[in-house]
Amino acid sequence: MSLELAVFYFFGALGVAAASFLLVEGRTPISSSMAFCALGLAIAGVLQTLDADFLAVAQWILSLSAGLVLLVSSVMVAGVATESLDLASPARVLGKLAGGVAVAGLVGLLLGTMGDGVERSGPIALTPGTADLGQALFGAGAPLVFVLGLLLLVALVGGVILAKRRLD
């Protein structure tokens, strides 16, 4: 088994474990947020092994930022800060696992960046770079990008309106 395949299986198993944990144990907001972070990071790792670098970085940023927002909002709004988090709690173990994967992924991305320019042996995979992705997105897919930008703006305004607190 090659190292690439082993890394793929590791991240795949982590993603399945996180999704299963969410299904079985996701009763509290903290455990749900931790499972979300672990699932997102695992998917980012899988995308990295598939040479979809830009997608992996996007998923990396999305999972970490959205998981943090989920955690903070649930603690601030739902008042779950007093929820017991002993050392052996599943959420804490999963949080440590997600942190370890985040650090390992960051080191992997750094090593991958330093390794650029080195010729690789074996069959060359047909993997698009960032320039190809930009050409696809802003070439024929430009109208779709504009529509999705509008969707994000509507989601932003709608989120603010829905979540604002009325003071009267």
Add this chain to the structure above:
Amino acid sequence: MIPHEHVVGLALLLFALAVLTVLLRRSLLALLVGVQGIFVSGALAVVGFAQGHAATGVESMARVSEAHGFALLVLVVAAAELSVGLAMGVAFMRKRGSVNVEGASVLRWWLRHGDSAW
């Protein structure tokens, strides 16, 4: 080179687990994360299929780029869904003081209490 069947199989497994989460869990955040998992597993399946077609020589680089761009757009839609869903969840948690959606029907609640209660 990772076999694309493995990628699609992993995406299918994650999709099934996410759907089960949405159907079985009653925690609001678990529902949100489950829907997010559905989106992400779909994007992963798109990337896996594109890689499989590229390996067989059916697809060109431009087509694979389009597939990756489409997966990126799916991630954007997932982010938009998460932001709106989280805002709705914040409003729900303020009203109910709980993340349990069992028996919750905001529309019925609104009809009973009127607009002034909001």
